[in-house]
Amino acid sequence: GNSVTQMEGPVTLSEEAFLTINCTYTATGYPSLFWYVQYPGEGLQLLLKATKADDKGSNKGFEATYRKETTSFHLEKGSVQVSDSAVYFCALSGLTSYDKVIFGPGTSLSVIP
């Protein structure tokens, strides 16, 4: 079935380090791809999205490119900050008539000063 796989966490980085969180998906057709962020004790916020192959989503220094050939949507940031500490969810949608969003398991990121 349709699914999203993310790299195992937790991920711990020092401030200003480079971040990559891998995400791959399994789906038929051309899904839309998303990264959501969840800060401690809060709901989800849309971080970025891409709706077709080779699109690059970007926001707040984060970016991800929709790679259909590798079915991937890896999240990257050149220099993380302590305030980026959160759980990051890769997700896809657009496959069914009800627009269900299928979430990956989430990757916890801790950035230390």
Add this chain to the structure above:
Amino acid sequence: GAVVSQHPSWVICKSGTSVKIECRSLDFQATTMFWYRQFPKQSLMLMATSNEGSKATYEQGVEKDKFLINHASLTLSTLTVTSAHPEDSSFYICSASPGLAGRGQETQYFGPGTRLLVL
């Protein structure tokens, strides 16, 4: 824009009671709303999809008689946990979409979530 609110943010109740959680789209009309459940340190699991004015569609394994969903207006959906038990304790998150289900490209906007603790 595209703000979704939930009320209450926290609720503690006794086992056997019913709890109602509201989800509102504040600045857009949401023809479709979704209810998710999240256990600690886990991902979100879709419980049900509701379109305004029609019955909700529940995911496999979700008891429709236990989790009553009403989407009576274009800005409000409610989830009622009936006869709550400790295993219903969880983080419930709603999301709303301004488009009709089926377009395939609509972004969902998420509420801040409601933490339910059943004693």
